[in-house]
Amino acid sequence: xxxxxxxxxxxxxxxxxxxxxxxxxxxxxxxxxxxxxxxxxxxxxxxxxxxxxxxxxxxxxxxxxxxxxxxxxxxxxxxxxxxxxxxxxxxxxxxxxxxxxxxxxxxxxxxxxxxxxxxxxxxxxxxxxxxxxxxxxxxxxxxxxxxxxxxxxxxxxxxxxxxxxxxxxxxxxxxxxxxxxxxxxxxxxxxxxxxxxxxxxxxxxxxxxxxxxxxxxxxxxxxxxxxxxxxxxxxxxxxxxxxxxxxxxxxxxxxxxxxxxxxxxxxxxxxxxxxxxxxxxxxxxxxxxxxxxxxxxxxxxxxxxxxxxxxxxxxxxxxxxxxxxxxxxxxxxxxxxxxxxxxxxxxxxxxxxxxxxxxxxxxxxxxxxxxxxxxxxxxxxxxxxxxxxxxxxxxxxxxxxxxxxxxxxxxxxxxxxxxxxxxxxxxxxxxxxxxxxxxxxxxxxxxxxxxxxxxxxxxxxxxxxxxxxxxxxxxxxxx
Ligand SMILES: Cc1cc2nc3c(=O)[nH]c(=O)nc-3n(C[C@H](O)[C@H](O)[C@H](O)COP(=O)(O)OP(=O)(O)OC[C@H]3O[C@@H](n4cnc5c(N)ncnc54)[C@H](O)[C@@H]3O)c2cc1C
Numbered sequence: 001x002x003x004x005x006x007x008x009x010x011x012x013x014x015x016x017x018x019x020x021x022x023x024x025x026x027x028x029x030x031x032x033x034x035x036x037x038x039x040x041x042x043x044x045x046x047x048x049x050x051x052x053x054x055x056x057x058x059x060x061x062x063x064x065x066x067x068x069x070x071x072x073x074x075x076x077x078x079x080x081x082x083x084x085x086x087x088x089x090x091x092x093x094x095x096x097x098x099x100x101x102x103x104x105x106x107x108x109x110x111x112x113x114x115x116x117x118x119x120x121x122x123x124x125x126x127x128x129x130x131x132x133x134x135x136x137x138x139x140x141x142x143x144x145x146x147x148x149x150x151x152x153x154x155x156x157x158x159x160x161x162x163x164x165x166x167x168x169x170x171x172x173x174x175x176x177x178x179x180x181x182x183x184x185x186x187x188x189x190x191x192x193x194x195x196x197x198x199x200x201x202x203x204x205x206x207x208x209x210x211x212x213x214x215x216x217x218x219x220x221x222x223x224x225x226x227x228x229x230x231x232x233x234x235x236x237x238x239x240x241x242x243x244x245x246x247x248x249x250x251x252x253x254x255x256x257x258x259x260x261x262x263x264x265x266x267x268x269x270x271x272x273x274x275x276x277x278x279x280x281x282x283x284x285x286x287x288x289x290x291x292x293x294x295x296x297x298x299x300x301x302x303x304x305x306x307x308x309x310x311x312x313x314x315x316x317x318x319x320x321x322x323x324x325x326x327x328x329x330x331x332x333x334x335x336x337x338x339x340x341x342x343x344x345x346x347x348x349x350x351x352x353x354x355x356x357x358x359x360x361x362x363x364x365x366x367x368x369x370x371x372x373x374x375x376x377x378x379x380x381x382x383x384x385x386x387x388x389x390x391x392x393x394x395x396x397x398x399x400x401x402x403x404x405x406x407x408x409x410x411x412x413x414x415x416x417x418x419x420x421x422x423x424x425x426x427x428x429x430x431x432x433x434x435x436x437x438x439x440x441x442x443x444x445x446x447x448x449x450x451x452x453x454x455x456x457x458x459x460x461x462x463x464x465x466x467x468x469x470x471x472x473x474x475x476x477x478x479x
Pocket of ligand 1: 015016017018019020021043044045046048049050051052053065066067068069070071259260261262289290291294318320416419420447448449454455456457459
């Protein structure tokens with residue numbers, strides 16, 4: 001534990017060693033290199049760093065147990081890789097074979113090429129799909145003439161999409177997409193917080209079709225100068241590589257695993273952290289890089305109101321089931337990255353990735369790796385199944401959907417309890433109230449996926465911003 005007597009530089013404690021906390025520590029260390037007077041301490045409750053980022057080997061395949069990859073267009077993750085000297089290790093998804101399938105009346109139907117996310121930018125390419133009725137398709141074509149509401153209040157993604165394109169699109173495409181990505185429910189997720197760019201597009205163009213077409217033209221012009229990067233990026237050896245590179249930069253004498261912080265108290269000028277193993281430490285500033293409910297627990301004694309506000313951000317749990325097959329057993333996999341399962345299909349599988357077709361290098365040529373996603377807000381109960389029950393369930397559904405009856409060569413179940421923040425309607429207002437409450441606690445900062453973005457690049461940004469805010473605070477208070 002830090003020696004209280006030999007205190008020279010202002011201290012910052014970071015609680016949580018997931019990507020948000022690791023990024024905070026990294027950018028604080030960078031600031032110190034740049035001359036800032038700061039000394040960072042990292043406290044992680046479990047025995048390993050990385051949180052939801054964890055890579056394992058399974059029968060010769062590289063399996064991401066939690067997050068799978070990151071969106072290349074959000075620059076923070078690629079920037080961090082560059083700063084860590086890992087840029088040569090970044091690989092892109094095999095976009096030439098990108099195709100998503102959607103389960104429809106028990107059969108896999110391809111998501112037509114004419115969609116950009118959920119906007120049918122090329123309506124004629126969409127016209128032939130079986131996923132939507134003729135009524136739905138005609139409704140979609142009318143979108144440029146539907147009067148945009150620009151509602152002053154936040155609304156759900158489902159309500160926004162329904163206003164533009166009708167209910168059919170919500171049920172067939174939007175809800176399964178959001179359920180597959182966030183484990184969320186389109187009827188509850190906030191349009192402004194989850195898809196802010198679409199909400200802005202409505203304000204500017206009224207019609208999303210018009211807005212998307214203009215954005216495509218702009219992108220095409222830009223693409224002449226800068227070719228478009230692959231949609232998803234990952235590291236050659238998986239997220240563990242990023243975690244290890246960040247871990248190496250941490251000063252070992254100030255990094256503590258298996259040291260959960262249990263209580264945070266105010267001291268005259270800073271904070272006192274009580275940790276497991278009955279130790280405590282005094283710091284000048286504090287970054288809670290935890291799920292919002294985890295931050296709430298620590299702050300209950302300090303500020304019940306703030307703790308209550310943090311607790312009101314809901315989280316979903318999820319289960320990842322990875323199965324490795326011999327290639328010939330899984331020869332019938334459709335081409336593409338995988339499939340999504342709409343609620344109306346009545347299955348427990350939410351989505352499945354054909355990993356070798358998305359990231360070739362992760363799977364040897366004689367194997368197939370399927371990564372199945374279960375749980376989310378509609379099926380928290382799936383996490384209580386034993387591994388055996390979960391595997392039986394997944395294999396039964398894969399057999400019925402893909403005709404895959406072979407026994408997997410290896411399989412593993414990963415559970416992530418309350419790890420996926422849900423930005424439900426009103427999230428923006430909740431954040432404003434939280435920010436207001438934080439003013440009562442100078443030197444206390446929050447990072448993590450509960451606030452302004454759930455993806456890995458968003459969490460890295462939240463860590464970088466927390467580090468910058470800490471440095472500013474310490475400088476302003478004379479540190
Ligand atoms: C199943 C799943 C799949 C995902 N897939 C993707 C994806 O493909 N791409 C993408 O961009 N994003 C994805 N995400 C989202 C992204 O991975 C997460 O939002 C991000 O990794 C969260 O990082 P974090 O550091 O904020 O939190 P966490 O990873 O949850 O880390 C928090 C850390 O704090 C520690 N901790 C908790 N309490 C204490 C305490 N009291 N004291 C000390 N330590 C404590 C925990 O042990 C943990 O290590 C996925 C998320 C999940 C759950």
